[in-house]
Amino acid sequence: MAQPQAAAPGESATTVGAPRTAAEARAAVTEAAEQGGVAGDTGDVVIETRRLAKQYRGTLAVDGLDLRVPRGSVFGFLGPNGSGKTTTIRMLMGLIQPTSGSARVLGRPMPNAARSVLPRVGALIEGPALYGFLSGRHNLLRFDAADPTADPRTRKARVGAALERVGLAAAADKKARAYSLGMKQRLGLAAALLQPRELLVLDEPTNGLDPQGMREIRALVRELAADGTTVFLSSHLLDEIEQVCTHAAVMARGRLIAQGTVAELSAGSRGRLGVTTPDVAEAARLLAARGLTGLVTEEQKVIGELPAEPPDLAELNAELVGAGVRVRGFGLERTSLEDTFVALTGEGFDVAG
């Protein structure tokens, strides 16, 4: 276990609760993954890549990627702009040839097995793309016709159902050129839902949607996941990932820097205890004595990491009170995924070149 550093004096309150350095966060998360957060059984892995890499003319967009997406998970794929998410998805879907390494989707190698794999996969890649001169319905009819395994006898019904599912039934016969961004996004999703799928790959599915639309998409994702579909979705919206995903991976500059369950990622593997009290010095001394580490002291609050074998919290509380500490608040702190994300990928706003 990485030895947490002593609380740095004057550390800003906004980062309290987050792993303080990228190295620390990485260590915690990698460890979590090794402890079996991600399914270890190959039969249960829907996407698996080995040292996957892609170099566009000059740039190394993806580098040595080892991704494992367990079956049945809702897997969030995170990373700053230009970190290689879309490139990874393109390789998984057989649109581009990896420079090196290999990828397996639904247990079969890509892009070689594209013909048997892709009918079982629905995808939304880098936003929707439509024929502006065709109506929404005819767009879907065309994409469905492109799938040689799709039964033409049920085509109309399936297209209708998909339109219904994304809330586009009323605008189905409008030319797609006249669609708003959100409507296009919905139509793209409908195309991914034309058939029952084992895997859905969604690259920023809520991009351009109104709050209502985002909620609907989240509900849809949960519903699909409940039916057993594995959902692999990339997003910048950490809230969204936290709300719908069971697992997540974080990319930065083409490399995978963490993957695991969302709980592990957002908390590190250990819980953090926060005590609100005016008697911070005494509280900190007692907490340290009970094995809490990485104590951060603020004006009215002490926060520390629980040890691997945490003490009973009720007893700890009673002990604090017994020692005369005026406890005004006592509880486990939830670190947000955003804190972890920033710690992992750095604060800078600039896109890595």
Add this chain to the structure above:
Amino acid sequence: MRVWWSLGLLRSELVTVFRRWRTLALFGVLAGVPLLVGIAVRIETRNGGTVGGGPRGDNGPAFLEQVSNNGLFLTFASLAATLPFFLPMAIGVVAGDSVAGEAGGGTLRYLLVAPAGRTRLLVVKYASVLAFCVVATLVVALSGLIVGFALFPVGEVTTLSGTTIPLSAGMLRALLIALLVAGSLVGIAALGLFVSTVTDSGIAAMATTVGLLITVQIVDTIPQLHVVQPYLFPHYWLSFADILRDPVQWTGIAKNLGLQALYAAVFGSAAWARFTTRDVTA
């Protein structure tokens, strides 16, 4: 059953191509050519004069002179007038846009993950371009036929060899000529398809294909370059006129079709090699 299912993509492609406004506009332009030619001939021969009395160009049979005597010749004249540029330009637009347009619009990636299959998609694209060749040629021929029959007398056909054949036989030869003209476009269709797989911009592919056509047509007229001319795809295009000889002379026609097949094979393979290995990032 499975074969029938795979034909769905071809049907969808044909519907998509032929429903587009752009396609209909091209057909409109092509149908307008015989109308313009017919009206011009009608006006010029109003007082019993003849057309094309001047020196004859060496790159085309003088169908125009005969139009006022026999309306059926408007069909031949229109095909001869549209074959050097109008028709192949229309093919260049449709073939150039076929793959590049989908790539530029991003729909290519969705067809590929559907999964359409790269080879299957390419074959379907080429088939739809060829269908466009046939329909475009028939549009010119039919428009010529209708305008010719409406504006001029129609009767027995005088062949280029001076013999006469009945109108019904002449009509049959007109159909044969239309098919030969469509067949003459097979080469540029393959060339356009190849160009289309190289770029992600439909406009660039169309412009390149049409530019190549114009260049090749110019090279074909420069006497100093006669060594390469037999290998240029438009070189034997006007051989279709040999259908109107009595008896029909097949050598030029066979050379033309052979050359078209060669272009289709070479550029078809090149397009396949390129398209099945390229990265689709657009």
